Amino acid sequence: MFLIHWPTPARDNFVDTWKAFVEAQKEGLVRSIGVSNFLPEHIDRIIEATGVIPAVNQIETHPYYQQRDVREFHERLGVRIESYSPLGHGEVLEDEAIAAIAEHAGKTPAQVIIRWHLQEGLIVIPKSESPDRVQANIDLFDFELSDDDMDRIRGLDDPEGGRTGSDPATFNEQY
Ligand SMILES: NC(=O)c1ccc[n+]([C@@H]2O[C@H](COP(=O)([O-])OP(=O)(O)OC[C@H]3O[C@@H](n4cnc5c(N)ncnc54)[C@H](OP(=O)(O)O)[C@@H]3O)[C@@H](O)[C@H]2O)c1
Numbered sequence: 001m002f003l004i005h006w007p008t009p010a011r012d013n014f015v016d017t018w019k020a021f022v023e024a025q026k027e028g029l030v031r032s033i034g035v036s037n038f039l040p041e042h043i044d045r046i047i048e049a050t051g052v053i054p055a056v057n058q059i060e061t062h063p064y065y066q067q068r069d070v071r072e073f074h075e076r077l078g079v080r081i082e083s084y085s086p087l088g089h090g091e092v093l094e095d096e097a098i099a100a101i102a103e104h105a106g107k108t109p110a111q112v113i114i115r116w117h118l119q120e121g122l123i124v125i126p127k128s129e130s131p132d133r134v135q136a137n138i139d140l141f142d143f144e145l146s147d148d149d150m151d152r153i154r155g156l157d158d159p160e161g162g163r164t165g166s167d168p169a170t171f172n173e174q175y
Pocket residue numbers: 005036037058083084085086087088089090093108110111125126127128129130133134136137165
């Protein structure tokens with residue numbers, strides 16, 4: 001899968017990049033194509049230009065920044081959301097409500113958060129440099145969060161202040 005990392009709107013070249021991705025896929029050079037950090041207006045533009053819908057949009061998503069306002073847009077088009085910084089860049093691991101749910105479930109806070117992503121229908125890519133944590137972070141299929149747990153985590157959403165990364169509307173740096 002190839003992703004466009006950022007739309008960098010001031011450069012206004014993501015539509016041309018998407019056209020090149022579409023060509024690469026047609027030629028069989030890449031299996032799937034998608035985007036990252038795209039706002040709905042950016043996704044609308046690439047679809048309008050090519051008719052091709054991205055397979056995924058990799059965007060910052062975690063309990064403190066749940067992206068509720070764009071979920072329906074993605075669902076309607078069939079674009080899967082892939083949660084980046086799914087543990088809030090580590091910050092959500094310290095949350096008291098998450099700790100309480102984890103203690104009750106006999107799991108770690110990281111496992112509770114990653115399980116929340118899965119039950120929300122999100123693709124999730126936690127990162128750890130520790131092999132033991134990587135192993136623990138996929139040990140998620142012997143428990144389920146209750147509706148009450150899910151509601152409690154839903155209540156942690158802070159759309160105004162929860163983001164840890166850059167704002168895709170204004171981020172125009174080049175990596
Ligand atoms: N598309 C984009 O623009 C974009 C932007 C940012 C990030 N990402 C991607 O998102 C992925 C993850 O993002 P992220 O690294 O920002 O944040 P994250 O996965 O939310 O959090 C990573 C932090 O959590 C810690 N951690 C992981 N598992 C743990 C566990 N079981 N117990 C305790 N601590 C744990 C890690 O420490 P240790 O390593 O010490 O375990 C690290 O400090 C990466 O693949 C990254 O490339 C994409």
